[in-house]
Amino acid sequence: MPIPRRKFDTLIVGAGGAGLNAALRLASAELRVAVVSKVFPTRSHTVAAQGGVNAALANVLPDDWHWHMFDTVKGSDYLGDQDAIEYMCREAIPTVYELEHAGVPFSRLDDGKIYQRAFGGQSQRFGGEQAVRTCAAADRTGHAILHTLYQQNLRARTHFFDEYFAIDLIRDEDGVAIGALVLEIETGEALVIEAKATLLASGGHGQVFRTTTNAFINTGDGMAMALRAGVPLMDMEFYQFHPTGVAGKGMLITEGARGEGGYLINGDGERFMEGYAPRALDLASRDVVARSMVTEVREGRGCGPEKDHVMLKLDHLGAEVVHHRLPGITDICRVFLGLDPAERPIPVFPTAHYAMGGIPTDRYARVVAPARHGPEEVVPGLYAAGECACVSVHGANRLGGNSLLDILVFGRAAGTDILEYVRNNPNHRPLRDEDLEPVVTRLGRWERTGAGEGVAAVKADLRKLMEDHCGVFRDDATMAAGVEKLKALRERVEHARLKDQSKTFNTARIEALELDNLVDVGMATLMSALHRQESRGAHSRVDYPERDDELWMKHSLYSRDGDRMDYKPVRTKPLSVESFPPKARVY
Amino acid sequence: MSQPTDADQAPRAATADAELSRVGWQCRRGMLELDLLLSQFLTTGFARLDAAGRADFLRLLGYPDQIIHSWLMGREPPADAELRRLVTQIWAATAKHPGDAA
Numbered sequence: 001m002p003i004p005r006r007k008f009d010t011l012i013v014g015a016g017g018a019g020l021n022a023a024l025r026l027a028s029a030e031l032r033v034a035v036v037s038k039v040f041p042t043r044s045h046t047v048a049a050q051g052g053v054n055a056a057l058a059n060v061l062p063d064d065w066h067w068h069m070f071d072t073v074k075g076s077d078y079l080g081d082q083d084a085i086e087y088m089c090r091e092a093i094p095t096v097y098e099l100e101h102a103g104v105p106f107s108r109l110d111d112g113k114i115y116q117r118a119f120g121g122q123s124q125r126f127g128g129e130q131a132v133r134t135c136a137a138a139d140r141t142g143h144a145i146l147h148t149l150y151q152q153n154l155r156a157r158t159h160f161f162d163e164y165f166a167i168d169l170i171r172d173e174d175g176v177a178i179g180a181l182v183l184e185i186e187t188g189e190a191l192v193i194e195a196k197a198t199l200l201a202s203g204g205h206g207q208v209f210r211t212t213t214n215a216f217i218n219t220g221d222g223m224a225m226a227l228r229a230g231v232p233l234m235d236m237e238f239y240q241f242h243p244t245g246v247a248g249k250g251m252l253i254t255e256g257a258r259g260e261g262g263y264l265i266n267g268d269g270e271r272f273m274e275g276y277a278p279r280a281l282d283l284a285s286r287d288v289v290a291r292s293m294v295t296e297v298r299e300g301r302g303c304g305p306e307k308d309h310v311m312l313k314l315d316h317l318g319a320e321v322v323h324h325r326l327p328g329i330t331d332i333c334r335v336f337l338g339l340d341p342a343e344r345p346i347p348v349f350p351t352a353h354y355a356m357g358g359i360p361t362d363r364y365a366r367v368v369a370p371a372r373h374g375p376e377e378v379v380p381g382l383y384a385a386g387e388c389a390c391v392s393v394h395g396a397n398r399l400g401g402n403s404l405l406d407i408l409v410f411g412r413a414a415g416t417d418i419l420e421y422v423r424n425n426p427n428h429r430p431l432r433d434e435d436l437e438p439v440v441t442r443l444g445r446w447e448r449t450g451a452g453e454g455v456a457a458v459k460a461d462l463r464k465l466m467e468d469h470c471g472v473f474r475d476d477a478t479m480a481a482g483v484e485k486l487k488a489l490r491e492r493v494e495h496a497r498l499k500d501q502s503k504t505f506n507t508a509r510i511e512a513l514e515l516d517n518l519v520d521v522g523m524a525t526l527m528s529a530l531h532r533q534e535s536r537g538a539h540s541r542v543d544y545p546e547r548d549d550e551l552w553m554k555h556s557l558y559s560r561d562g563d564r565m566d567y568k569p570v571r572t573k574p575l576s577v578e579s580f581p582p583k584a585r586v587y
Numbered sequence: 588m589s590q591p592t593d594a595d596q597a598p599r600a601a602t603a604d605a606e607l608s609r610v611g612w613q614c615r616r617g618m619l620e621l622d623l624l625l626s627q628f629l630t631t632g633f634a635r636l637d638a639a640g641r642a643d644f645l646r647l648l649g650y651p652d653q654i655i656h657s658w659l660m661g662r663e664p665p666a667d668a669e670l671r672r673l674v675t676q677i678w679a680a681t682a683k684h685p686g687d688a689a
Contacts, residue, residue: 039615047617047652143653146617163612185612216615216622250619331660336623338682505608 018386025415049142076395188503245351247309396537452497632680
C-alpha cells in the first residue's frame with residue numbers, strides 16, 4: 001500500500017526552543033508549518049534549562065554585545081566562527097525583547113527591567129570585571145520559554161504532529177531536501193511529509209554516554225538523519241562533561257558543593273586530588289578533576305562493588321551548611337540515593353552534558369557541506385538549529401547562558417531565511433518513488449524476524465563503550481580501541497532483532513530506531529576525537545596536552561560513508577568588527 | 588458462558604501491552620530526573636495500582652514537567668490528596684537505601 005503523503009510549506013523536526021521559535025516566525029507569516037515531535041512538545045529537553053539567556057541588555061551593570069562576543073570567542077577556545085558569534089551576540093538583544101513581548105515571564109529587577117544574573121566566563125570590557133548578562137525567569141527559564149512558544153504556536157495555528165518519530169530526510173535527484181518520512185507512534189503507520197524547506201531542530205545526543213544529564217529523548221535523531229542523508233557532522237569531538245554527576249544516574253551535583261568545602265575520596269578513603277592538583281585540589285578546572293576521577297577508577301581505586309565511581313564527601317560540613325546552602329543536592333540525594341549528604345558521601349562520576357558539535361550550518365541556519373565549489377556549499381531546502389546544529393558559536397567549549405541563546409537566535413534566523421527561501425521556491429518539488437526508496441528501506445530494517453540479540457543489551461554496551469573510550473580520558477590507544485569496538489558493535493546492531501513486531505504503540509521499535517541514531521553519532525564523536533591530536537576546550541587529550549593553533553585551528557567534518565574525516569577552516573573574520581586573535585585561555 | 592480461548596486472550600494481551608507502552612511513552616519527559624523516577628515506577632509500582640490509582644497516574648503525567656519535578660523532588664506537595672498519595676507511592680516504589688546508591 002502506498003505511504004500516505006501530506007504537504008506543508010515547512011517541516012520542522014523537533015519541538016524544543018529552536019524548532020518552536022522558527023515555527024512561530026513562519027506560522028505568523030501565514031506559512032503552513034508542520035512540527036514533528038516524538039514526545040508532547042512541552043516535554044522537550046529545553047524545559048530542563050534552568051540558568052538563563054545571555055544578552056547584553058545592561059540592566060544591572062554596563063554591558064555591550066561586543067564584550068559578550070569577546071567572552072564567547074575566548075570561551076570557544078578560538079574554534080568558534082566569529083561571524084556567527086558576532087551575529088548571535090548582536091541578535092541576542094532583540095531576541096530577548098521579542099520573547100518578552102511574546103509573554104515569557106522573565107524575573108524583574110526593582111525598576112521593572114528584565115532580571116539578569118552573573119554567570120561564569122562573562123566579563124565587562126573584554127576580560128575585565130564580572131558581567132551580569134544572563135536573563136532569567138527564576139530557575140525555570142527553559143520551561144517558561146518553551147511553554148510560551150508552544151502557546152504562541154497554537155495561536156498561530158502551527159500544525160503539531162505529536163508523538164511522531166522522524167525516520168529519515170528525503171532528498172531529490174538534485175540533492176534538494178523535500179521533506180521526511182515519519183512514523184506515527186500510536187499506529188505504527190508511516191507518513192511522508194513533503195515540504196519546501198525542512199528544519200532539523202531535534203536536540204542533543206547525551207544518551208550516547210552511560211552517565212549523562214540528558215533526558216532519555218536525547219538520542220541524536222536529527223544528527224543521524226543528516227549523516228544518512230550524506231551531510232557530515234562537524235566538531236563532534238567537543239562534548240562538555242561535568243566532573244560530578246550522580247554515579248550510574250547522571251544528575252548534576254553542582255560545583256557549589258566543592259566550593260562549600262566538599263572533597264573527593266577514592267575507594268581507599270584517600271583525598272586523591274592532592275596528587276593531581278596539589279594547590280587547587282578539588283577546585284581545579286573541570287577537565288582536570290574529571291580526568292583525575294576517571295584515573296582513580298581505571299587504576300582500581302574506585303568505590304562500590306564494581307569500583308566504578310568515587311565519593312564526594314560533604315558530611316564534615318555539618319547539616320546546617322549542607323541542607324541550607326545546598327538544598328538541590330540534598331533533594332537529589334534523598335530521592336535518588338536514599339541518603340543524607342550531611343551524613344554520608346555521594347557516589348559520583350563525570351557526566352555528559354552538552355554537544356558543541358553537530359550539523360554544520362551558516363549563520364542563516366542553512367545546512368552547509370563540502371561539495372564541488374568549496375567546503376561550505378548550501379544544501380538547498382535543509383536547515384538546522386539548536387543543539388543538533390553546529391553554526392559554530394560554541395567552538396570547543398560552550399559558556400553558561402549561551403545554549404538557550406543559540407537555540408533562540410538561530411531558530412529565529414532559520415525562520416527568517418526559510419520565509420525568503422519559500423518565497424523564492426513557491427512550489428513543492430516532485431517526489432519520485434526513487435527518492436523514497438532509501439528511507440523506506442530503513443523503515444523496514446527492524447521488521448526482520450528470526451533469532452537475534454535484543455536492543456537494550458546493545459544500547460547498554462554502546463553507552464559503556466563511549467564512556468570508557470571517548471569520555472573525559474582520551475588518548476590514542478584508548479580511542480583507537482574504542483573505534484574497533486564500535487565497529488564490531490555496529491555489526492551487532494545489523495543482526496539484532498525486535499521480538500515484538502506489533503504496530504500499535506510499539507515503543508520497542510522506536511527505541512531500536514534510536515539505537516541506530518546513537519551508533520551513528522557515537523562513531524562521529526569517536527572518530528573526530530581520535531583524529532584531533534591536540535587539547536582544546538572540552539576535548540582534552542593526555543597524549544597531546546596543548547592547544548595547537550598551527551595544525552588544528554580548524555573544524556572537523558565526519559562523514560558516515562567510509563567513516564571519513566575532513567576539515568575546513570575556522571571563520572575568523574567577524575561581520576563588522578576586528579577579529580579576536582587566539583590567545584591562551586586564562587581566567 | 589464459555590471460557591475465553593487463547594484466541595480471545597491474545598488480542599487482549601496485545602492491547603494491554605500497547606496500553607502499558609502508551610503510558611511508558613508518557614513517562615518520557617524533558618528532564619532526566621523525571622525519566623528515571625517515572626520509568627522506574629512504571630516497572631515496580633504501576634502494576635499494583637487499582638483503576639483509580641492508574642487514572643491518577645495518568646492525570647499526574649498530564650502536568651508540566653516543572654510541576655511534576657517540584658512534587659517528586661519534595662519541594663512542594665500536590666494540592667489534591669490523590670496526587671499526594673501517588674507521589675508517596677512513587678517514592679516508596681523507587682526508594683533507594685543507603686548502600687545500594689550506585
